[in-house]
Each structure stands twice: as structure tokens, then as C-alpha cells.
Amino acid sequence: MGTGREKSLLARRPAAAPVAIAALTIMQPAYASAWSRDAGELMIISRADYFTSDIGEISVGGADVGGSFERIESNTYVEYGVTKGLTLGGKVFYGTSWLTRGTEVESASGFTEFEGFAQQQVFRNDRHAGAVKIAAGVPSGFEAGARTALQSEGVDLEFSLLYGRSVTFRPIKTFAAAEVGVRKRFSDSADQIRFLTTVGVEPSERWTFLFDTYSVKSLRNDATDGADFDVVKIQPSLVWRATRRFSFQAGVSEEITGRNLDLGTTYFLGLRTQF
Numbered sequence: 010m011g012t013g014r015e016k017s018l019l020a021r022r023p024a025a026a027p028v029a030i031a032a033l034t035i036m037q038p039a040y041a042s043a044w045s046r047d048a049g050e051l052m053i054i055s056r057a058d059y060f061t062s063d064i065g066e067i068s069v070g071g072a073d074v075g076g077s078f079e080r081i082e083s084n085t086y087v088e089y090g091v092t093k094g095l096t097l098g099g100k101v102f103y104g105t106s107w108l109t110r111g112t113e114v115e116s117a118s119g120f121t122e123f124e125g126f127a128q129q130q131v132f133r134n135d136r137h138a139g140a141v142k143i144a145a146g147v148p149s150g151f152e153a154g155a156r157t158a159l160q161s162e163g164v165d166l167e168f169s170l171l172y173g174r175s176v177t178f179r180p181i182k183t184f185a186a187a188e189v190g191v192r193k194r195f196s197d198s199a200d201q202i203r204f205l206t207t208v209g210v211e212p213s214e215r216w217t218f219l220f221d222t223y224s225v226k227s228l229r230n231d232a233t234d235g236a237d238f239d240v241v242k243i244q245p246s247l248v249w250r251a252t253r254r255f256s257f258q259a260g261v262s263e264e265i266t267g268r269n270l271d272l273g274t275t276y277f278l279g280l281r282t283q284f
């Protein structure tokens with residue numbers, strides 16, 4: 010990792026470093042780890058995604074035709090340590106989408122999501138760490154490149170609890186992390202419970218294998234035409250640490266089950282830079 014937080018972790022908390030490295034490489038959909046950043050430290054994550062989903066047969070002009078949804082999206086995430094325990098951050102997504110129905114194609118481009126957060130360290134030692142986070146975001150509709158089933162207006166507010174733990178150190182480092190959050194949606198969309206887990210294996214200083222899961226459970230309190238869906242994703246990925254400042258990640262995110270949602274697959278590449 011970079012010359013900032015990674016250097017201080019490796020120097021002062023070698024046992025905690027594997028979990029911090031793993032959790033901070035999660036590009037989507039959750040970014041923050043249970044280890045808050047030290048004061049003055051900055052991390053920037055840039056990622057490119059390609060998403061594809063078959064939406065099944067639909068009726069066009071009285072005939073049943075196949076349909077698909079595709080999206081190319083870029084996103085940037087920033088995290089900055091304000092004090093020893095307080096971290097502020099945010100993310101922004103920009104995408105171009107194509108909705109195909111037979112020979113008809115509808116496309117749109119624009120910013121798909123904005124979000125900011127504040128995270129406070131609750132406890133932290135050589136073995137594990139915990140934190141609380143509050144985030145506020147503004148999702149968008151299809152006209153800005155988002156999937157139809159996820160369209161929402163208004164503002165989302167989420168409160169989360171985060172926990173990370175080193176599991177083994179030798180001969181191979183392994184680690185795990187989890188985040189659970191409740192998201193209030195100030196719109197017609199249903200409120201949600203979100204749950205993220207990460208398991209990682211670090212066979213060397215340069216290579217890390219991650220396996221993430223991400224679940225969204227709707228509270229089903231949506232109004233008419235509001236977004237109401239459940240989804241479970243799995244995301245294996247590989248991280249290569251080129252230098253202390255730069256790391257690269259490649260992986261795939263597969264939606265394995267869901268409700269009121271056409272499942273799809275995301276392929277992604279990411280670059281993480283730390284100062």
C-alpha cells in the first residue's frame with residue numbers, strides 16, 4: 010500500500026495490516042474499512058466497470074423479443090483522515106447505459122450516484138478494529154445511466170457498523186471484515202438493510218486474493234412505483250501491489266439471487282493510490 014497509512018500500520022501494527030489492506034481494496038459497492046485513516050492520509054480509488062444483464066422477453070409491437078441492459082461506468086472514491094479517529098470520504102459514479110428491446114436501443118449518459126460519509130474509530134488494536142459510519146447519497150434514474158429497477162429520487166441516509174479482524178499470520182496471512190448498515194430512503198423507494206463481508210488471503214506482500222459478498226434486503230415499505238428489490242452478490246478479485254503507493258485490482262461481481270431485479274454481471278479494473 011501507500012507510503013502513508015500502510016507504512017504506519019506495517020511499522021506500528023503489523024498484525025492489523027492484512028485486514029486493512031484487504032478491506033480498503035473493496036471497490037464496489039462498499040469502500041470503507043473498519044480501520045480509519047490517520048490524520049493527513051489520503052486514498053484515491055479509480056475503477057472502470059462493465060455491467061451486463063439479460064432482461065428476458067418483453068412485448069414490443071405485439072411480439073415477444075429479447076432484451077438486455079448494459080452499462081460502462083467509471084467511479085472515483087476518496088478517503089481522507091481528518092484526525093486520528095475521524096475519516097471523511099465520498100464517491101462519484103458516471104456511466105453510459107444501453108437498454109435494448111429487440112431492434113430498439115435506448116441509451117443515456119450521466120452521473121449515476123453521489124455519496125459522502127464520515128467514519129469514527131471506536132476501537133483498534135493489533136488483532137481487530139471497529140468503527141461507525143454515517144453516509145448520505147443521491148442516486149439517479151435511468152436518464153443518468155442507472156438500471157430501471159434501481160431508480161430512485163431524493164436522498165439516502167445510511168448508518169453502518171464495521172468490524173475487521175486478522176485471522177492467521179503464518180504461513181499465509183488471512184483476514185475477514187464485515188459491515189452492516191440500515192439505509193433510510195427519503196423517496197418512494199423502500200428502506201434497506203445492507204450487509205457486506207470480506208475474506209482475504211495474502212500469500213505474499215504483492216498479491217492478495219479477496220472474496221466479497223454484498224447483500225441488500227428491502228424493508229418493503231416503498232410507495233407506488235418506488236424501488237423495491239433484494240439482491241445478493243459475490244465478488245472474487247485479485248490485487249497486485251505494484252509499489253507502496255500504487256495497487257491494481259481486477260475481478261468480477263456476480264448477482265447470484267434477487268427479487269424484482271434482472272440479475273447481471275460486472276467486470277472491473279481498479280487503481281488505488283495512497284499519499
